[in-house]
Amino acid sequence: MPPLLQVSGLYKVFHGQSSVDGISFDMEQGRCVALLGPNGAGKTTTLRMLAGLMNPSRGRILFEGNPIGDNYRRQIGYLPQAPAFYNWMTGEEYILLASRLSGMGGKAAAGHAAAVLERMGLQDAARRRIGGYSGGMKQRLGLAQALVHSPRLLLLDEPVSALDPIGRREMMELLRDIGKETSVIFSTHVLHDAEEVCDDIIMMNKGRIAEHGTLTSLRAKYNRPVIILRVEEAEEARLWLETLQTRSFILESRLEADGSLLLKVDDIASARSVILREAAERAIPLLRFEAGTLSLEDVFMEAVGG
Numbered sequence: 001m002p003p004l005l006q007v008s009g010l011y012k013v014f015h016g017q018s019s020v021d022g023i024s025f026d027m028e029q030g031r032c033v034a035l036l037g038p039n040g041a042g043k044t045t046t047l048r049m050l051a052g053l054m055n056p057s058r059g060r061i062l063f064e065g066n067p068i069g070d071n072y073r074r075q076i077g078y079l080p081q082a083p084a085f086y087n088w089m090t091g092e093e094y095i096l097l098a099s100r101l102s103g104m105g106g107k108a109a110a111g112h113a114a115a116v117l118e119r120m121g122l123q124d125a126a127r128r129r130i131g132g133y134s135g136g137m138k139q140r141l142g143l144a145q146a147l148v149h150s151p152r153l154l155l156l157d158e159p160v161s162a163l164d165p166i167g168r169r170e171m172m173e174l175l176r177d178i179g180k181e182t183s184v185i186f187s188t189h190v191l192h193d194a195e196e197v198c199d200d201i202i203m204m205n206k207g208r209i210a211e212h213g214t215l216t217s218l219r220a221k222y223n224r225p226v227i228i229l230r231v232e233e234a235e236e237a238r239l240w241l242e243t244l245q246t247r248s249f250i251l252e253s254r255l256e257a258d259g260s261l262l263l264k265v266d267d268i269a270s271a272r273s274v275i276l277r278e279a280a281e282r283a284i285p286l287l288r289f290e291a292g293t294l295s296l297e298d299v300f301m302e303a304v305g306g
């Protein structure tokens, strides 16, 4: 069987500038893929092309081996970044409209609408006007709209970015649940969100795919030894750190936001013993010493050149 989605050489050019600059990837059925990248990386443009709402400038999208056509729209659910609602409608009316638009008959639409509203925890608010809904409720209504016709692939554009912590938590729990039964691609600029819900990560930067893999494979690939050090504010300690960074066993060093120094090393055991011995000999007031491996956050920062 062909993969659920095959994307090859996809480009979108606006006014001579490539927003999506030749991306290719396959997605298997049942996976949850996070499209992770900073603002302007091209996530929204990619999702809009995948949703069939925007024509690529170049490239190909195959759904189960076939070019996307008229029937494709019924197979996918799409939640835009800032969904527009008719505030005068009730939640129920809106979902009924969405289900009719997806081609469902009246009876089926009513049944599906009620079920999806309940699943999103909106059954009690179903007959209230959308204008009175909270941000979290509106986002869950948007998700209900994307899900009502039981799509095979769900495309969600930054579904949690605009939510407060409670709304975010509710949404993440729903997404985890939905991800067990539907193939999902969701975009985010927050690595933690991607890690919480998805199996696969596509890191995008400047319209290109910087990294693509399962969480486990990406962690393994970037499994580089690092030592993190922080010293008290003292001249002697500062000078020692400066010279340490020039030593041959340090491959790279970086100052972290909290004042710690992250050192990439080739051999953790020997680096650790040298650093600890020198720190002891010079009575360096160490506040933090940690030996470990790069976090996925670091992988992300590296991939997007941060």
Ligand SMILES: Nc1ncnc2c1ncn2[C@@H]1O[C@H](COP(=O)(O)OP(=O)(O)OP(=O)(O)O)[C@@H](O)[C@H]1O
Residues within 6 Å of the ligand: 014, 015, 019, 037, 038, 039, 040, 041, 042, 043, 044, 045, 046, 189
């Ligand atoms: N309709 C358009 N016309 C012109 N340029 C556009 C259009 N849509 C997107 N762009 C440009 O394409 C680039 C990628 O935008 P896109 O919205 O896809 O990124 P994103 O990763 O979703 O970022 P964000 O998180 O800020 O939404 C940006 O530089 C943006 O200005």
